[in-house]
Amino acid sequence: MSSSMKITLKVWRQAEKNARGRLMTYSVPDVSPDMSFLEMLDMVNNTLVRKGEDAIAFDHDCREGICGTCSLYINGRAHGPLKGVATCQLHMRSFSDGDTIVVEPWRASPFPVIKDLVVDRSSFDRIMQAGGYVSVRTGGVPDANAIPIPKAVADEAFDAAACIGCGACVAACKNSSAMLFVSAKVSQLALLPQGNAERRQRAERMVAQMDAEGFGSCSNTYACEAECPKEISVSNIARLNREFIRAKVL
């Protein structure tokens, strides 16, 4: 049985999109090191609700690191201090008894705060609608080896497809650039035969939508790769640059 911890939480509270927000401090006793970070927030919310106060709003769904719904900027890092995990996979054992933890929403003008720690990430959906698909039905799963694809290429496509669209790349980037997200989506399709036919239009349209949504431009600090819970490589950004330049110039 693990001993319990006492944590001081500083959480961004904002009543609605246009309201002024501020950090509010909560003292949280009896935190188990085995709790996930989101379970700790659940516990805080239970207490708040019992007291008749408004619960802290935060996004979450699968709680196993595959849906990309959770977010949170924890102690100055997207998804907290660990590498290669989403906030839902972060446990309180990563913190120490007596710690103060600052929790903020993603900050980027294309991700406006809706309430507390919840931001509107529909700009990502609109980028996907602009070109993140294959236009024609490509049928069901083909027989094995019916379409030969080198293992290395399949692996690269799969690694890019691991992107869960959480937006940590934007949150961590000093320019609020969405290049890692867009490049992962462009790459997973461009690398495989089904997506290859529309690669030019896809790169052009998704980049145009990315710019229209107001994301910043990439200055290659690679903060996105370091903070991505799925460890998406910036080699995808190089590929997107190639795809886009080829579409425009050649």
Add this chain to the structure above:
Amino acid sequence: MSQTTSLVKSSIGQKLLMALTGLFLCTFLLEHLIGNLLLFINDGGVIYDAYGEFLSGNIVIRTVEIGLFLGFLAHIAYGTTLWLRNKRKRPTPYEQNNPSANSTLASRIAFVSGSIVFIFLVIHLKTFFTPLRFDATHPSAYRLVTDAFQSPWYVGFYLFALFLLGYHLRHGFQSAFQTLGWLQSRYKKLIMFFGFIFWFIIPLGYAIIPIYFLWSHMTGGY
């Protein structure tokens, strides 16, 4: 949803312009250093002055000079525009942010290092380029160099600016190839090797010049 944007207006196109102008300016750094190595010929500056006169009198050099000026202008103007625009993308800053956990300082302060290098460039042009090109008395280039580097303060500022130039290029050189889409390839090691030459060897080569002439002045070498 189906609209596209022109290369020049797109965020990637603007970064491409930064990359291409940056690499173009790097070629100038190399050429300028090789020319300035003539300063070390122990002939009282005869060959260096002849080299200086050749540069200001040659029509090809004068034409390239215009390109160089435009290259600088584009790199500085676009760099500033992008920096300002990118800053506006996060109107509410984080209360607590820890960028050193995920990125290098060189990559985050490229605008600051570039700005100080720009100030250096203006002073450098005023010290050497303006008198050599516009002064009717046709001063000796060698004389200008030896006079300028008699001041420890001036030399100190040069060394500081060259350090920042190296810091700027440490991020900028490899970043340009990433923007071109070539960094993450089989050529990565080669690019990083050339990057090392541009961010370390070349600024070091430049730094030797003021140190050498200050040292010579202080020890009465010339």
